[in-house]
Amino acid sequence: MAIERTYYTIDPQGKLQCVKCGVPLEKGKAKFMYLANGFPVELPVCPICGFVYVPEELALGKVASVERALEDK
Amino acid sequence: MSQIQERGSTHVYKVNRISKEEIDSMVALCVYEQPPFCNAACPLKLDTRAMLKAAAAGDFKKALQLYEKIAPFPLILSHGCEAPCEQKCRVCEVGEGIAIRDIEAAVARFGELSRLGGIFKTTKKQSVAIFGSGLFTLFLAGELEKKAYPITVFCAEADEEAYLRAAAPFLDEEAFSLELKRLRRKDIRFCFGSEIGPALYSEKRGDFNVLCASEAVARSLFPQAVCIPELMYCEEEDLVMGCGEGVMDAAFGAKKAALTVDRLAQKLDPRNTRGSEGACDSSLYTDLSEATALRRVERPAEGYSKEQAIQEAKRCIQCHCEECLKSCAFLKHYKKHPGLLGKEIYNNTQIIMGDHQLNKPMNSCSLCGQCSVICPNGFDMAHVCAVARRNMVSTDKMPLAPHEFALLDMLFSNGDAFLCRPQPGYETCKYVFFPGCQAIAIAPETVKAAYLDLCERLDGGVALMLGCCGAICDWAGRYEMEEQTREFLDREFAKLGDPIVIAGCPSCRKELSSHDGLELVGIWDILGQIGLPEGAAKLSRPVALHDSCGARGDAHTQAAIRALAEQLGCQLIDTPYSGDRSPCCGYGGLTAYANREVAAEMTDKCLERSDAPYISYCMACRDRFARQGRESRHILELVYGTDAGAPPDISQKRWNRLTLKNELLRDLWREEPKEMNLPYQLDYTDEARRMMDDRMILTDDVIGVLDGFRESGEAIFDSDSGLMIARRRIGNATFWVAFTREAEDHYLVHRAYSHRMNVVKGQG
Structure with missing residues (x-):
């Protein structure tokens, strides 16, 4: 069973809000999919509509480096 | 698509x-890996280049270590070396070749004696006996000691001094004492005063794995023995023996014999797996254009001093092909x-x-x-x-990631931004002007002026095709897309009556030349025939001409461009690496998309040739030079008196293509183009613009995200930054846009980023 990882912590809690549902985002389960690979992660998620937020530093950091590694497989 | x-x-x-x-x-x-000529000429394979480099740097210890690799007794070898390397030295072609042997002698004399082997030095199990004295046996003992065989030398001499004297009577006292010291430090067992003859040979024969002998001893023991000179081996007698005369023969013979011993000790055929032995040929290329004809440092009778050897070694040009x-x-x-x-x-x-x-x-x-x-x-x-x-x-x-942006750009050029029309008033045309996707994106005014000029001054009608030639997918290796693009363009050319294509870009000309039956000319050829239009203006300062890599091997185009520049009155500066030797600006092969760092280095390489403004005949070169801060113009800008100005960013390039298409549709073909206005106001901060250009995010991507947000209302609000952040999956990437709502239908974009991974809500 894959290990779930947290790459982003909402600090302070409640600073991110879902515009559509008007509720704070919470830490929730999400999955990154790329080139037939899937990775379970924990990210800020809207508890109502399920909007998953990928912060900029995560997208340009860890996500980008994993993308490059998979592209060369 | x-x-x-x-x-x-x-x-x-x-x-x-x-x-x-x-x-x-x-x-x-x-x-590149070919040996330098001096090295190839040496039967002992001395790394002469490296030795001379070390000597030139004054590092005689290292130089001697390199020399000792091939010569267990360097002073003896340097005394008798015939220096075949010197005849092959390339410096001979411009002056006096390097005095390699004299430098070797100085290295042997002044180099520090190497240390004894470490305490963990191991010896092989197979033992070797060597009968007799002389140069061959001395060198062979030295070679085998390096290979860590336990060696026993049976000789008639009374001690090491006599043994060495018998082998090298020509050494002076200083050299003799140094070589004696070297001999005594070697792990060789001597049986001095041996009575060498059949009795001793028979007695010792069973005690050793391999037996070797000097030529004199071998001949006295076995007068009928036949020595195979390549192996230094008498097969019938199972004896390794010396043959030949002189120091070089002895040294080379000992090398071959040591290899034979190696094979015999492993009970293998000595003929096989011997690798390359002796002198060989080299096909190394050496650039002698900067080598100067100098004379050798004069050698005093006693040989070079350390300083003289350094000076002479410094003359070596270190042959390398780079x-x-x-x-x-x-x-x-x-x-x-x-x-x-x-x-x-x-x-x-x-x-x-x-x-x-x-x-x-x-x-x-x-x-x-x-x-x-x-x-x-x-x-x-x-x-x-x-x-x-x-x-x-x-x-x-x-x-797909390194090339996707460029490939999508090509699809855009041959999709939304594509235009193919005969000249107004014609159904089919004699010509079609194909300016190339980069020219349309970077200098739309120049493209328009060129087209209007061609329409006016050429007979038979000039159609216009705004699109991509397919070089992008060719460079990306996407051969199926390339085929589709070829078929698409051929269909469009057919609609125009298969006209002669007037290419505005040498890379397009090259790419389109693979189409069957397509007649091609460059706009530079046409301008050469019909002359310059009114308003053509040269740059007042001297300019450096950068040849496009698309015109490599195309002397006709290179000459036509020079003629055009001359007609304009340009004062051209001759630069190194021009014509066929011209480097790429960094756009070719999609390097600018796959590796920005290398692309920037390529641009720098082009620009380091001259400080003058550059003129080019490929719009991509013009753009990259201008982006690097150099004044740069396409030759058509001079011909048509236009100035494309500062290089556009990636979104402006697309906008320029659409705008030119719409402008021409409206003005020339009286067609009303598609509405391009947004139903809301969208502005960008300067930082957002810079960020988007750097991250290859188009305004179309941002609009896609905002459109999605306006439909679904999905976004998050970050109370830290006060920004709303929306996202949308477009194609193979997810785009995120951070913005503020300035008014009901007015948004200001602050940041944008993207990732290729798709993110979905997890289960449970």
């Missing part, structure tokens, strides 16, 4: 678009000669499972073909990389 299918990573296909034999024969063209590395920023970046890099890139295509570590280098070559002109043997790295890319596409292992 406006999307490209991302590859899956689980498919396993094996395709060989280039055979191993083909790559091997290409790799063999690279002479012609391509000197001129190509890509090869220089990876610090690998093309023979090695080509092989590694080929191997990269053969990996079925695992990391393709050479993907980035493979995609960083500009495919410009400069190396094929610079290399004395015509090594073509562009061919290796282009085939490797197509191979990777065939096996579905080619990452």
Whole structure:
């Protein structure tokens, strides 16, 4: 069973809000999919509509480096 | 088609678009690893180049270590060395060749004696006996000691001194005492005062694994013995023996004999697996253009002093072939000669499972073909990389990410921004003007002026085709897309009555030349015939002309451009690496998309040739030079008196294409173009603009995200920054836009970023 990882912590809690549902985002389960690979992660998620937020530093950091590694497989 | 299918990573296909034999024969063209001529001429294979380099640096210890690798007794060898290397020295062609033997003698005299072997030095189990004295047995004992055999020398002499004297009576006292010291430090067992004859030989025969003898002893023991000179071996008598005369013969003979001992000790046939022995030929290329004709440092009777040897060694030009590395920023970046890099890139295509570590280098070559002109043997790295890319596409292992932006740009050029119309008033035309996608994106006013001029001054009608020639997918290795583009363009050309294509860009001309039955000319050819239009203006200062890599091997185009520049009155500065030797600006081969760092180094390489403003005849070159801060103009800007100004960003390039198309549709063909206005106001901060250009995010992507937000209302609000952040999956990437709502239908974009991974809500 894959290990779930947290790459982003909402600090302070409640600073991110879902515009559509008007509720704070919470830490929730999400999955990154790329080139037939899937990775379970924990990210800020809207508890109502399920909007998953990928912060900029995560997208340009860890996500980008994993993308490059998979592209060369 | 406006999307490209991302590859899956689980498919396993094996395709060989280039055979191993083909790559091997290409790799063999690279002479980088060929030995320098002095080294090749030496039967003992002294690394002369390295020894001279160390001597020139005053490092006699290192120089001696290199010399001792081939000479267990360097002073003896240097005394009798016939120096075949000196005749082959390339400096001979411009002056007096390097005095290698005299430098060797100085190295042997002044170099520090190497230390004894470490305490962990091991010896082999197979023992060797050597009968007799003389140079051959002395050298053989030295060679075998290096190979760690336990050696016993049976000789008639009373001690080491007498043994050495018998072998090298020509040494002066200083040299003799040094070599004696060296001999005593070697791990060799002597049986002095031996009575050498059949009795001793028979007695000792069973005690050793391999037996060796000097020529005199061997002949006295076995007068009928037949020695195989290549092996220094008498097969019938199972005896390794010396033959030949002189120091060189003895040294080379000892080397061959030591290898024979090696094979015999392992109970193997001494004929096999001997590798390359003796002097050989070299096909190394040496650039002598900067070598100056100098005289040798004069040698006093007692030989060079240390300082004199250093001075003489400094004259060595250190023969290396690095012609391509000197001129190509890509090869220089990876610090690998093309023979090695080509092989590694080929191997990269053969990996079925695992990391393709050479993907980035493979995609960083500009495919410009400069190396094929610079290399004395015509090594073509562009061919290796282009085939490797197509191979990777065939096996579905080619990452889409490095080229997707450029490929989508091509689809845009041949989609929304595509225009193909006959000249108003004509149904079919004699000509069609094909300015090229970069010219339309970077200098739309120049394209418009050129088209109107051609319409006015050419008979038979001039159609216009605004689109991409297909070079982008060719460079990306996407051969199926290339075929589709070819068919698409051929259909459009057919609609115009298969006119003569007037190419505005040498790369388009080259790419379109692969279409069957298409007649092609350059706009420079047409202007050469019809003359310059009114308003043509030269630059007032002298200018450097940059030849496009698309015109490599096309002397006609290069000459036509020069004639045009001359007609304009331009004062051209001659630069190194011009004409066929011209480097790529960094756009070719999609390097600018796959490896920005290398692309920037390529641009710098082009610009380092001159401080003057550059004129080019490819719009991509013009754009890259201007982006690097150099005043740069396309020759058509001078011809039509236009100035495209500062280089546009990636979104402006698309906007320019659409705007030119719409403007021409409205003004020339009286067609009402599609509405381009947004139903809301969208502005960008300067930082957002810079960020988007850097991250290859288009305003169209941002609009897509905002459109999605306006439909769904999905976004988050970050109370830290006060920004709303919305996202949308467009094609193979997810785009995120951070914005503020300035009014009901007015948004201000502050940040934008993207990732290719798709993110979905997890289960449970």
